[in-house]
Amino acid sequence: MTTKKIAVVSAGLSTPSSTRQLADRLAADTIAALAEHGVDSEVRVFELRELAHDITNNLLLGFAPPKLEEALEAVASADGLIAVTPIFTTSYSGLFKSFIDVIDPQALTDLPVLLGATGGTPRHSLAIDYAMRPLFTYLHAIPVTTGVFAATSDWGGAEGDGVRSLPDRIFRGAQEFAELVERTDRSQLVNDPFALDRPMGHLLGGLAGE
Numbered sequence: 598m599t600t601k602k603i604a605v606v607s608a609g610l611s612t613p614s615s616t617r618q619l620a621d622r623l624a625a626d627t628i629a630a631l632a633e634h635g636v637d638s639e640v641r642v643f644e645l646r647e648l649a650h651d652i653t654n655n656l657l658l659g660f661a662p663p664k665l666e667e668a669l670e671a672v673a674s675a676d677g678l679i680a681v682t683p684i685f686t687t688s689y690s691g692l693f694k695s696f697i698d699v700i701d702p703q704a705l706t707d708l709p710v711l712l713g714a715t716g717g718t719p720r721h722s723l724a725i726d727y728a729m730r731p732l733f734t735y736l737h738a739i740p741v742t743t744g745v746f747a748a749t750s751d752w753g754g755a756e757g758d759g760v761r762s763l764p765d766r767i768f769r770g771a772q773e774f775a776e777l778v779e780r781t782d783r784s785q786l787v788n789d790p791f792a793l794d795r796p797m798g799h800l801l802g803g804l805a806g807e
Contacts (some may be wrong), residue, residue, distance in 0.1 A: 626771030722746035
């Protein structure tokens with residue numbers, strides 16, 4: 598069976614980052630869920646803070662330097678995307694949105710996406726459904742039903758009244774995501790080499806590293 602490619606995007610700003618920690622745990626449970634069905638997976642993780650200058654330059658100048666182009670190509674060619682952002686002022690971070698803005702508008706079509714977010718308090722969890730989910734739906738991606746939010750208190754392992762623990766939510770989201778990734782075939786999506794939505798990226802990408 599073909600190996601499924603999973604791209605992981607983490608928009609955490611600190612080191613260590615709870616956003617990266619959540620991304621890693623979502624990826625680990627996804628790998629395990631796919632393995633249970635005999636499906637191999639290949640995971641690539643991208644820390645957006647390491648690409649922040651490249652993202653800004655792309656927005657200003659219209660071309661992606663090699664490291665950013667590598668991340669964009671990994672997302673476009675993936676069988677599934679795990680996207681995790683901290684929540685600032687009730688929505689995704691500016692860095693996260695800027696990365697989404699430089700992705701080819703057609704690259705996310707029919708792409709399964711597992712949404713994750715981190716924040717100080719559980720009340721920010723609604724941002725997954727009123728901010729992140731509409732964004733990816735607009736881009737014709739397929740967000741799975743369960744989004745995973747991790748508040749600061751979740752990392753202590755406590756479980757609120759009637760609320761699933763963080764490991765339970767991660768497991769449930771990863772299971773749904775893995776099932777969708779397993780049955781989704783994006784190989785028929787045709788990339789038109791003449792549809793240069795990022796013309797400078799294709800023409801000058803080789804010069805960016807010189």
